[in-house]
Amino acid sequence: MKIAPWAMLLAAASWVTAPAEEPARPTRLGSHDAAYASDGSLRPWTSWTDALAREMAWYQRCPSDHGYPRFVTLTFMDGAFQPIAGRSDFIPATQDGLGIISYLKYYQFTGRSHPEFLRTARLMADFLLREAVTPNDGKYPRFPRSTGHRGVFPQPPDCGSQDDHPFEIQPDKGGLVGFALMELAGETGDQAYAEAARQIARRLVANMRTGDHDHSPWPFRVDYRSGRARGEVSGNMTYILRLFDRLLARGDREFSEPRSALWRWIHDCQLPDAGRDGRLWVQFFEDHHNETNRTAWAPLALAAYILEERERLSPTWQTDARSLIEFVNRNFVRTRFGVAVCGEQDEDFDPWGGINSTWGAVLARYTAATGSPEYRHRAEQALTFCLYAIDDDGCPRDSLVNPQRGGWQEDAHTDKVHNIVDALVACPEWGRPSGAAAK
Secondary structure: OOOOOOHHHHHHHOOOEOHHHOOOOOOEEOOEEOEEOOOOOEEOOOOHHHHHHHHHHHHHOOOEEOOEEHHHHOOEEEOOOOEOOOOOEEOHHHHHHHHHHHHHHHHHHOOOOOHHHHHHHHHHHHHHHHHOEOOOOOOOOOOEOOOEEOOOOOOOOOOOOOOOOOOEEOHHHHHHHHHHHHHHHHHHOOHHHHHHHHHHHHHHHHOOOOOOOOOOOOOOEEEOOOOOEEOOOOOOOHHHHHHHHHHHHOOOHHHHHHHHHHHHHHHHHHHHHOOOOOOOOEOOOOOOOOOOOEEOHHHHHHHHHHHHOHHHOOOOHHHHHHHHHHHHHHHHEEEEOOEEEEOOEOOEOOOOHHHHHHHHHHHHHHHHHHOOOOOHHHHHHHHHHHHOOEOOOOOEEOOOOOOOOEEEHHHHHHOOHHHHHHHHHHOHHHHOOOOOOOO
C-alpha cells in the first residue's frame, strides 16, 4: 500500500468528503499559485503542452546506471535523481512497459522530431528484456518481472518484492510489456521486439485457463516455476487482449482462438460485473494482495480499449464504455481541493498521478468519441490537477498532495505522460498556450 511519510499529517484534512464540507480552495497547489476561473474552475499554471515538455526535458537530464536512465531502473526516486532511502522495491513491468507507451506517444505527438524520446523507449525495452525477466525455465520462462529490487543487473530468480512472493510474476503485467514491445516494433521496424512479444504471448497461451464468474483466464499471481496460482481474479485483462490483437494484425493466427476466448470472458462475464458488485475488477497493483480489492485502473483500461476499437466491436460500445466509467465514478471518485479526482482502489483513494490521469484521459476520449459533453469538464479539471504536480523545472511529484518532489516513478511520470497525450489528441484545444479549455 502506498503509505507516504506525510500521510498521517494529512489524515486530519478529511480528504474523502463531500464538496460542501471541504475547506476553502488553497491559494497554492504544489509549488504553484493556484489559478481559478470566475466559475471556480481550476485553471492551468502554464499550458498543458509546456508543462509536459518541461517534464520530458527534466527526465532527459536523469543520470544513467549500467547504461540505462536511472528512472528506468528504480521506482522510488527523489527530485535530485537520487534513490529514496528505504525503498529498494521496484515494479519494472508496469513502470517501464507504460513508459515505453508514454515515450512512443510523446515522440509521435511532437512530430517525431525528438529522437531522444525514441531512444529512451528502446532503453526501457532493452532493460526489461535483458535485466528483468525470469530464468529460461519453468512455466513462464523469460517472462517479464512484475516486481524486483533496484540496483541489481539482472534481477535474480527470487527477486519478487512488494506483495509478490520471491518467485512470483503477474501474468497481466507480461501482457502489458508484450503490447508495449509490439508498439515499439511498429515504430522502429525492429522485429526483435515483436519476436520477444510473441514469446510472451505464447507463454500466456500455454498457461491460459477457462474463465468464469469466479476466475479470470489467468490468476493475478503465479509462481513462474510451478504455475501455482495466488489470487483467482486478475482484473486487468485488457493488455493481454491488446497484445493478441497486435500479433493477429501482423498475421500470427495462432493467437486467434485465445483472443476470442479472452474477449468472450471479458464481454460475457467481466463487463456485466461493472453493473454489479465488481468482483471481477479486483487486483492490479503490485503492493496489494487483498482478493476483494477492486481497482479503478482495470475498468478504465478496458474503457479506453473499447473507445479505440469501437468501430470493430459491439454496437453497444458507447453503453459499455459508459458503464465502466460510471462504475469508477461511483466507487473511486472523490473531491480534493474543489476538483473531482479519481483514486486507485478500494484500499487507496488518493489521487495518484497514474490513476487520476488515466481517469481524465478516458473521460476526454469518451467526449471525443461520442460528442457528448457529459464528462468534458471533469476530464479537463482532473488533468489540470495532475499538471499542477509538475514543478517549474519539470520535476514531477507522484501526486499533487505529496509535498515532496519525485516519488513513485510510475505515478510521477511513466503512467501519466501517455494519458495527457491521449487527452490532448482527443481535445486539442486544451493544449493552447493560454491553457484555456472550452466548456
